[in-house]
Amino acid sequence: MDAELSQSRVRGTARAPPSKSYTHRAILAAGYSDDATVYDPLVSADTKATMRAVGAFGGNVTRDDTRLEVDGFGGRPGVAADVIDCANSGTTMRLVTACAALADGITVLTGDSSLRSRPQGPLLDAVSDLGGRAESTRDNGQAPLVLKGPISGGDVSIPGDVSSQYISALLMAGAVTEKGIDIDLETELKSAPYVEITLEVLRAFGVDAEATEDGFSVAGGQTYDPEGGEYHVPGDFSSISYLLAAGAVAADEDHEVVVEGAYPSAQGDAAIVDILERMGAAIDWDRENGQITVEKSNLSGVTVDVGDTPDLLPTIATLGAIADGETRIENCEHVRYKETDRVSAMADELTEMGAVVDEEQDVLTVKGGETSLSGATVDGYHDHRIVMALSVAGLVANGTTRIRGSEHVDVSFPNFFDVFTELGADVRLREE
Numbered sequence: 001m002d003a004e005l006s007q008s009r010v011r012g013t014a015r016a017p018p019s020k021s022y023t024h025r026a027i028l029a030a031g032y033s034d035d036a037t038v039y040d041p042l043v044s045a046d047t048k049a050t051m052r053a054v055g056a057f058g059g060n061v062t063r064d065d066t067r068l069e070v071d072g073f074g075g076r077p078g079v080a081a082d083v084i085d086c087a088n089s090g091t092t093m094r095l096v097t098a099c100a101a102l103a104d105g106i107t108v109l110t111g112d113s114s115l116r117s118r119p120q121g122p123l124l125d126a127v128s129d130l131g132g133r134a135e136s137t138r139d140n141g142q143a144p145l146v147l148k149g150p151i152s153g154g155d156v157s158i159p160g161d162v163s164s165q166y167i168s169a170l171l172m173a174g175a176v177t178e179k180g181i182d183i184d185l186e187t188e189l190k191s192a193p194y195v196e197i198t199l200e201v202l203r204a205f206g207v208d209a210e211a212t213e214d215g216f217s218v219a220g221g222q223t224y225d226p227e228g229g230e231y232h233v234p235g236d237f238s239s240i241s242y243l244l245a246a247g248a249v250a251a252d253e254d255h256e257v258v259v260e261g262a263y264p265s266a267q268g269d270a271a272i273v274d275i276l277e278r279m280g281a282a283i284d285w286d287r288e289n290g291q292i293t294v295e296k297s298n299l300s301g302v303t304v305d306v307g308d309t310p311d312l313l314p315t316i317a318t319l320g321a322i323a324d325g326e327t328r329i330e331n332c333e334h335v336r337y338k339e340t341d342r343v344s345a346m347a348d349e350l351t352e353m354g355a356v357v358d359e360e361q362d363v364l365t366v367k368g369g370e371t372s373l374s375g376a377t378v379d380g381y382h383d384h385r386i387v388m389a390l391s392v393a394g395l396v397a398n399g400t401t402r403i404r405g406s407e408h409v410d411v412s413f414p415n416f417f418d419v420f421t422e423l424g425a426d427v428r429l430r431e432e
């Protein structure tokens with residue numbers, strides 16, 4: 001499906017969608033428990049992949065409007081009766097790889113062509129070092145993957161600059177091993193707040209894990225059991241970033257865009273509030289009431305390090321294309337290992353729309369201005385975040401912006417175009 005956007009003004013209140021990262025962890029943590037209820041989950045293509053995996057390991061997930069009832073496999077995943085399809089979800093594949101290493105038998109994991117091109121090698125090496133069998137069928141460190149357990153825990157070392165999801169996966173699985181897992185980081189950790197999210201969810205499920213001098217550590221023999229048998233998912237700041245960006249570049253004069261359900265948590269992507277403020281946006285975060293208000297503002301370019309916040313790169317690149325002067329996005333090499341190479345995707349598509357972009361391996365520089373973007377037909381690269389970031393650009397570009405593959409928003413923000421339309425965006429969805 002293509003999304004066609006015309007220049008428009010936005011205003012009004014939107015609710016933050018539930019966090020994808022917290023939902024994945026909550027579903028799997030509930031899977032590791034005997035049973036638990038997950039309230040306000042994100043139900044999207046990616047989180048459904050994690051639900052399927054819990055089912056494949058012997059759990060059962062049922063859904064109603066506001067919650068998921070999870071019958072867990074009680075720390076002992078069974079052997080899956082079929083290949084587990086992780087679809088487009090890196091988080092699912094990494095978290096499930098470590099879980100599969102606990103099963104007394106073989107698990108095969110696959111995914112779509114994007115996921116089958118993303119790096120899994122360091123996690124496979126870690127599982128092998130812990131005594132499991134962990135192979136890439138094509139021997140290239142990519143899925144399809146074959147895992148065989150059970151591992152009983154131990155010490156591993158792993159790079160921290162490819163994906164933090166390897167660490168999250170080992171911590172979640174390590175808690176139910178016999179010996180626990182000590183993780184030694186071989187490099188600096190990128191995307192570090194996502195490990196904090198994991199520690200926060202583990203705590204909520206009664207599991208202790210901690211940062212150490214060299215990395216992270218989790219004791220074995222623990223039980224997943226959330227207080228009161230339930231867990232509540234907070235709002236998603238990566239998704240919120242598109243709504244705030246839309247308000248900052250296209251809110252109606254004398255009106256604001258308000259995002260509700262934006263409470264403080266371990267999410268690094270809450271940095272979007274600070275980034276917009278540094279760019280000159282009139283923005284206010286009422287943390288106690290979980291409400292962020294933003295007005296249309298004249299933005300200026302800034303320098304941003306996205307080492308901790310890779311998922312903000314597409315949003316910041318679009319903001320940079322609209323802001324006066326130069327926006328420099330540094331420390332972004334790991335953003336190339338996502339659903340697509342997002343550094344190059346945003347460089348190409350913003351150039352197509354008229355921005356002046358310079359792409360280096362680890363730095364993306366965008367020069368723009370409020371009137372510099374023109375509508376064009378651009379590619380969404382089958383990537384939800386590219387589609388949503390280009391939609392924000394479409395609000396200010398002259399003429400019509402046509403974004404290919406707009407249906408991929410279903411990965412993290414399935415009703416994105418409804419919310420955008422309700423705020424006033426002029427969007428038409430067209431079958432190709």
Ligand SMILES: O=C(O)C1=C[C@@H](OP(=O)(O)O)[C@@H](O)[C@H](O)C1
Nearest residue numbers: 021091163164165191194310311
């Ligand atoms: O653990 C998570 O929930 C995530 C971690 C990050 O990935 P990396 O750790 O691979 O950078 C982030 O980009 C992804 O969208 C979600």
Ligand SMILES: C=C(OP(=O)(O)O)C(=O)O
Nearest residue numbers: 088089090091311338339
């Ligand atoms: C990279 C992302 O997710 P995942 O790694 O789970 O595919 C994302 O949501 O931007």
